[in-house]
Amino acid sequence: MAVLTIRDALNQALREEILRDENVFVMGEEVAEYDGAYKVTRGLWKEFGDKRVVDTPITELGFAAVGVGAAMAGLRPVIEFMTWNFSVLAADQIINHAAKMLYMSGGQFKVPIVFRGPNGSAYQVSSQHSQAFEAFYANFPGLKVVMPSTAADAKGLLKSAIRDDNPIIFLEQERMYGMKSEVPEDEDFTIPLGVADVKREGTDCTIVARSMTVPLALQAAEQIEKEFDVSVEVIDPRTIKPLDIDTIVKSVKKTNRLVIAEESHAFASVGTEISHQVMDKAFDYLDAPVKLLSTAEAPMPYAKNLEALALPSVEGIVGAVKEVCYL
Amino acid sequence: MPKAATRQKPASKATKTSGNGTGEKPDTVDKSQVTDFVDVEKATAEYNDRRESQLESIKKTDKKVLREMLYQMVLGRFFEEKCAEVYRTGEIGGFCHLYIGQEAIAVGSMMALEPTDMVITSYRDHVQAMIKGITPEGVMAELYGKEGGCVKGKGGSMHMFSKEHEFYGGHGIVGGQIGVGTGMAYAAKYKGSGQVTLCFFGEAAVNQGIFHESLNMAQLWKLPCIYICENNQYGMGTSQKRAMSISSVAKKGDGYGIANEFVDGMDVMAVREATQRAIDRARNESLPTLLEIRAYRFMGHSMSDPGNYRTRDEIVKYQTRDPIVLFKDSLDEAGVFSKKDFERIEQEAAEAVEKAVKFAEESPIPAESELFTDVYA
Numbered sequence: 001m002a003v004l005t006i007r008d009a010l011n012q013a014l015r016e017e018i019l020r021d022e023n024v025f026v027m028g029e030e031v032a033e034y035d036g037a038y039k040v041t042r043g044l045w046k047e048f049g050d051k052r053v054v055d056t057p058i059t060e061l062g063f064a065a066v067g068v069g070a071a072m073a074g075l076r077p078v079i080e081f082m083t084w085n086f087s088v089l090a091a092d093q094i095i096n097h098a099a100k101m102l103y104m105s106g107g108q109f110k111v112p113i114v115f116r117g118p119n120g121s122a123y124q125v126s127s128q129h130s131q132a133f134e135a136f137y138a139n140f141p142g143l144k145v146v147m148p149s150t151a152a153d154a155k156g157l158l159k160s161a162i163r164d165d166n167p168i169i170f171l172e173q174e175r176m177y178g179m180k181s182e183v184p185e186d187e188d189f190t191i192p193l194g195v196a197d198v199k200r201e202g203t204d205c206t207i208v209a210r211s212m213t214v215p216l217a218l219q220a221a222e223q224i225e226k227e228f229d230v231s232v233e234v235i236d237p238r239t240i241k242p243l244d245i246d247t248i249v250k251s252v253k254k255t256n257r258l259v260i261a262e263e264s265h266a267f268a269s270v271g272t273e274i275s276h277q278v279m280d281k282a283f284d285y286l287d288a289p290v291k292l293l294s295t296a297e298a299p300m301p302y303a304k305n306l307e308a309l310a311l312p313s314v315e316g317i318v319g320a321v322k323e324v325c326y327l
Numbered sequence: 328m329p330k331a332a333t334r335q336k337p338a339s340k341a342t343k344t345s346g347n348g349t350g351e352k353p354d355t356v357d358k359s360q361v362t363d364f365v366d367v368e369k370a371t372a373e374y375n376d377r378r379e380s381q382l383e384s385i386k387k388t389d390k391k392v393l394r395e396m397l398y399q400m401v402l403g404r405f406f407e408e409k410c411a412e413v414y415r416t417g418e419i420g421g422f423c424h425l426y427i428g429q430e431a432i433a434v435g436s437m438m439a440l441e442p443t444d445m446v447i448t449s450y451r452d453h454v455q456a457m458i459k460g461i462t463p464e465g466v467m468a469e470l471y472g473k474e475g476g477c478v479k480g481k482g483g484s485m486h487m488f489s490k491e492h493e494f495y496g497g498h499g500i501v502g503g504q505i506g507v508g509t510g511m512a513y514a515a516k517y518k519g520s521g522q523v524t525l526c527f528f529g530e531a532a533v534n535q536g537i538f539h540e541s542l543n544m545a546q547l548w549k550l551p552c553i554y555i556c557e558n559n560q561y562g563m564g565t566s567q568k569r570a571m572s573i574s575s576v577a578k579k580g581d582g583y584g585i586a587n588e589f590v591d592g593m594d595v596m597a598v599r600e601a602t603q604r605a606i607d608r609a610r611n612e613s614l615p616t617l618l619e620i621r622a623y624r625f626m627g628h629s630m631s632d633p634g635n636y637r638t639r640d641e642i643v644k645y646q647t648r649d650p651i652v653l654f655k656d657s658l659d660e661a662g663v664f665s666k667k668d669f670e671r672i673e674q675e676a677a678e679a680v681e682k683a684v685k686f687a688e689e690s691p692i693p694a695e696s697e698l699f700t701d702v703y704a
Contacts, residue, residue: 025517051517057547062506062540069510072495073445075517092537096500097507105488105496106478107701141702165704 007177009151013158027054028080064090071113081117098167099142116170120263130300132264137169145240149214156191196244202233205257213261220317256287257324266294288324400430402676403454424451428625431650435598447508448527450485452497460492463683475690502535509541512552531562542583551609559624564636580617592622
């Protein structure tokens, strides 16, 4: 096992897939000569050149469309959005075109494409650069939505995403690019899409967390165990769509309590969806109402104190667990 | 090649004259340009001027090709007339945009392609689909929402596709396919396949951002894509004059250094020759072209169009330039086909349409299990 940052794990996945399949190429703003706005594509242009690593003009709708057309015609593009906030400009291509193409062509035209980049908040970048889009994209049949929280997951899931024949929304997190963890060194290491991971086993309460809230949930679990002797299980679905609800339901049937922590807004979120599905499948097992922690229902403020207040925190998760455990 | 069949402007010249500070008059709407929006007389005069060279060009063209061109135009016309008829009886649902009046554009341009070349278009796609190789049965059954439809009843009027025939679909979002077509051309260049992409869209799509983003990338990356603006002069009920600050779509190519031509869309031979030049540019130099092909939509935008935004006189005036009538006149004058030949072509087309309707009627409705197939690969 090598210890890598999430950034380097993603970089390795891209590099290995470019080497593995001549139809894989990376396209986006500043991905080539600049080495990537967040350095995820560092060194790739120098190694592979203009054909495989392509700088685009600032034209999100345009290069998303080029990706969709190229995928229909047999290539496997990896399209980087400098942040997912900019994907809104390209939403027509992602939602109206990529997501629908296989269906409306009666199964004839696949769109094997990965749209990837950082999602959610960063460091004081304010309203237009801090949004989390998983619920938005997960709402449309035809798209798969992936959100890794560790270096190994980042690498294994990105490789699976590139090899998948469907359009994939691959959501990274800027605050997490520098986080380090162990990654298997096998070049054929992949993690299947649609399989949740139990990040910490426990018996008294389940926390479902994803992306940025996974490390927060793990910290909260440690703290609760120490202070209250409560054993917390932390589950990371890793793939939002398809959602591995069975792993979550299994855990809830064991712990009888559920807290969901997420970086998106709460209204019509992935958290509310999970809450609904758990109610549907494990209603009689719940000993307390499901508690949902999300980003505050306001655009993201700039001021450091307000930003911290808006986002889910370790303290918030601890409080939520105490609440569902009636502590 | 007939002289002055089109108003051509090479890219090299275009790039020199584009931009500010050239001393040229700013390109905003003035009276002389406004009259160009709807000017049947001018188009007729230009057509008459190049008639002789057109006839020569017809004489030089393989008779089989000419026959196929006329057949496809007539088939397209009859097919769409039948669609209007069965739409009114409720056999076809949803939106249904007919191609009547624009046949010379699809036929003239697509008949210049190789079978391996790629085509993508908007929601007005029945005729392009058939020219590319989808059978009239496959298109009609799709319109009927039947299992035998070319996309199994999942797309309807706006979404005909055929992977086998390199037909990348009819698309329902105005302009969306311009970007997708650009990506198809990108893939052809990436793979070195030698394929050319024909990308059709209406003039109203030119006002969408994707048109401009696509043209910029196509010239920047030298993509073998031919952008065909089918200028039927109305975006739904809004005339081009009420929607576009300048009258020339072709000229917009200058802003991106893209070779561009204005073509008379009622003259199928002119369309074919202009497209051939663009194909040569794409295949030999890997360069894009923007063709503005001006026609006129004889029917409403869709079957639910009240038509209250234009006069009957205007439609009648344009119908004097019916592309099928003009082509038949020229073929007649060039002595290529006899009256009997014309009758036979029309009879074949009518039979093909009847056969398509019969197939569509008899095809079963899709199985309920089809609702959930093809959502994911």
